[in-house]
Amino acid sequence: MECQVNFIIQILKECQRRNSSTVAVKKCVEQKWTQHVQKDLKKMTWGGPGCVSWYMNSQGVITSLWPGSSMSYYFATRKVRSKDFEFVN
Numbered sequence: 001m002e003c004q005v006n007f008i009i010q011i012l013k014e015c016q017r018r019n020s021s022t023v024a025v026k027k028c029v030e031q032k033w034t035q036h037v038q039k040d041l042k043k044m045t046w047g048g049p050g051c052v053s054w055y056m057n058s059q060g061v062i063t064s065l066w067p068g069s070s071m072s073y074y075f076a077t078r079k080v081r082s083k084d085f086e087f088v089n
Contacts, residue, residue, distance in 0.1 A: 003077045010080040020087035029084040040067035 015023055025033075041047035041062045046055050055062045066073050 003074055007077045007080060011085070014080060014082050014085075015087060018087045018089070020089055022088040024086050024088075026084055026086055037067055038062070041065060043067070 011023055015021070038047075038061065044065075044067055045051065046053045046065070047062055047067075055064055057063055068076075
């Protein structure tokens with residue numbers, strides 16, 4: 001949870017610096033990230049072929065898990081890449 005809070009604080013500070021009222025992840029960044037996460041999730045027990053679990057939605061996409069360790073999540077979320085976001089005034 002601390003990682004998410006830190007990430008959100010960084011985003012809010014960047015919004016404030018830019019005087020932005022809205023921020024969104026760029027579509028191409030979101031798509032690339034989702035593909036990366038889904039690829040890694042397929043290597044996990046709950047994402048393998050033939051596995052059906054509550055983690056998957058009706059399309060067979062896992063939407064509620066991180067496919068790595070807590071430490072890898074920390075490193076993935078410790079710095080906001082502002083170029084990955086659209087800031088709107």
